[in-house]
Amino acid sequence: MSGSSLLVSEIRAETPLIRRIRLVDPAGKPLAPLASGAHLQFLIPGVADRRCYSVVQLTTAETAEPAPAAYWIAVRHEEASRGGSAYMHQLKVGDTLAVNEPRNEFPLHAPEAGEGPTVLIAGGIGITPLASHAAALSAAHRPFVLHYSSRSRDQLAMVHELQALCGDALHLHADDDPATRMDLAALLGTLRPTQHLYVCGPKGMIDAAIALATERGWPKERIHVELFVEAATQLGDQPFEVELRQSGQVLQVPADKTILEVMEDAGCDPLFDCRRGECGVCQVDVLEGVPDHRDYYLNDAERASNKVIQICISRARSARLVLDA
Ligand code: FES
Secondary structure, eight states: OOTTEEEEEEEEEOSSSEEEEEEEOTTOOOOOOOOTTOEEEEEOTTOSSOEEEEBOOOSHHHHHOSSOSOEEEEEEOOTTOSSHHHHHHTOOTTOEEEEEEEEOSSOOOOOOTTOOOEEEEEEGGGHHHHHHHHHHHHHTTOOEEEEEEESSGGGOOSHHHHHHHHGGGEEEEETTOTTTOOOHHHHHHTSOTTSOEEEEEOHHHHHHHHHHHHHTTOOGGGEEEEEOSOOOOOTTOOOEEEEETTTTEEEEEOTTSOHHHHHHHTTOOOOOSSSSSSSOTTEEEEEESOEEOOOSSSOHHHHHHTOEEETTTOEESSSEEEEOO
16 A cells, blocks of 8 residues: 555445445555455544445455455445545545555454354445455355345345355345345344354444344354444433543533543543444543443443443433543
8 A cells, every 4th residue: 555545446336325436556556455354444634533444355356365456445325424424425536545554343253163154244334344254254165144234125235246255145134125124033043152243234233133142142252243333322312511530621411422522622632443332442431420331342340330431432321420531
């Protein structure tokens, strides 16, 4: 990768809302090989934080490629875009994008004896890392199934390539079609807790999958999730107050903002990375008050202790939190 930029070399309209974008090195050099599940972090003009998009590898040949000529990403245009997806949807061939080094926080597990087929469950644009996992599993001759769900059939992306890649292992679901609508409870009922689950999609799907799998005896190590959107407001979210004990600042967190965003607006410089409650980088000690944990990072004991919080996504059950920040 030349410096930290990539050139847009091709754009495909996958669905009315999803574009697939091919990115190459501006000087034509080969790119770094990436394991499935990796994402690129883009620096978007006018958008304070980085936008992460998984690299889509749809063929086993690409997966095995030691020096790929291009990366593909797929971007859904979000109606509530804060600039990221809207920017990506106005790109033209020949534009360049600033990027940070690729990262992988959603890697595939190493093969285990007697594990059974790996189960990939994608909701909406969450298909991107799971398509790459399907390609990697297929290349390694490891059994898998891919369940891909969207609101309607015309919002499913890359269907022909997925069919070619997965064959009978691909199961397509559409919410508006009672015959194919995904029933997570029924699906998990057909699986064994020795099988690894990978879930990527909206928060509601991930939360439901974790709850159902945990109920049915899945150990945490076999449930792998990646949230595809940042902290979203939930119905009934209330404003609350945060005191930052070290600086003495008292901040009001409105219902539609996170603690992290309010701290940034107030000129603080909090640590963060994923902004989705997955990495743990933004964790802060709680001195008073009760957090409303919404992350995927803490274990049950840490959650129950109410002593720490991920400020990028979690909120407060009490009217006030005092943080060691
Ligand atoms: S920034 Fe990753 S958990 Fe908050």
